[in-house]
Amino acid sequence: MTRRIVIVTAVHAPSAPFLPDAYKSVCEQDLPDGWEWHWVIQEDGKTDQVAPHVPDDERVTFRQGRPGGPGVARMMALAHADGDYVKVLDADDQLAPGVLARDLAALEADASIGWATSRVLDLLPDGSTAGFPGDPQPGAIERGEVLAYWKANDFRAQVHPATLLVRRDLLLALGGWMALPASEDTGLLMALNATSRGWFSPEVGLLYRKWPGQATSQPSHTEAAERDARMAVVEARARSLADLQWRYPAEGQRLTGTS
Incomplete structure (x- = not known):
């Protein structure tokens, strides 16, 4: 029986030209016997500017929908996430x-691990890469560790939400990405850390492209009042989940997606 990792990508017209590079990086992945990937690309909107950049591959599904931001696009992509695990990959x-x-x-080795992250390198416009300090120790990340570091370091986590691989049932149980104009992926990361153990791999797992059109480089992303509000609600949800003592896996839960 073949099992599947679903790669979920939100895309809009400005980032669509980067899809071929993302596709190449997906095709170069080696998976164990009995595993395959399915790439779901969801346009945040309905234009004629994205489809020409979508790879012609039966393993790739392309959908469109009314615009609502990357979190909404990823949530709509979950309708086609027919696998045990969901991997995040931004279009750029x-x-x-x-x-x-x-x-x-x-x-697969540990049913108590709900999600995995890895080291990131910034991919700069000239093609060079740059790392940054602050990675956690390799291996398991206990509940609350990322939230505590994020709170103590001006809302900067030591692991990157753009690198997440998540158990699909856990992702759905938490409601996926938060309904925020930005930091929706940080909101998911903090909810995951409040409820389940994670994993950090010290090997580079993602090249994070830096370019003028990316959402995080826009002035609105760092506008103080909105940023404070985003961070407040992200923290409040994570702490509420922790206070309610919701844990993954639940006691007696029959886990899927583990050997």
């Missing part, structure tokens, strides 16, 4: 070699 980023197999191995 690239997977590093071997990351899917490493993430998968961590989650």
Whole structure:
């Protein structure tokens, strides 16, 4: 029986020209026997500017929908996420070699691990890469660790939400990405860390493209009042989940997606 990792990508017209690079990085992944990937690309809107950049591959599904931001697009893509695991890949980023197999191995080996992350390198406009300090120790990340670091370091987490591989049932149970104008992926990361153990791989798992058109480079992303509000609600949800003592896996839960 073949099992599947679903790669979920939100895209809009300005980032669509980067899809071929993302596709190349997906095709270069090696998965264990019995595993395959399915790439779901969801346009945030309905234009004629994205489809020409979508790879012609039966393993790729392309959908469109009314615009609502990347979190909404990813949520709509979940309707087609027919696999045990969901991997995040932004349209302008690239997977590093071997990351899917490493993430998968961590989650398949330990049913108490709900999600996996890995080291990130910034991919600069000239093609060079740059790292940054602050990675956690390799291996398991206990509940609350990411939230505590994020709160103590001006809302900057030591692991990157753009690198997440998540158990699909856990992702759905938490409601997916938060309904925020930005930081929706940070909101998911904090909810995951409040409820389940994670994993960090020190090998590079993602090339995070830096370019003028990306959402995080826009002035609105760092506008103080909105940023404070986003961070407040992200923290409040995570702490509420922790206070309610919701845990993954639940006691007696029959887990899927584990060997």
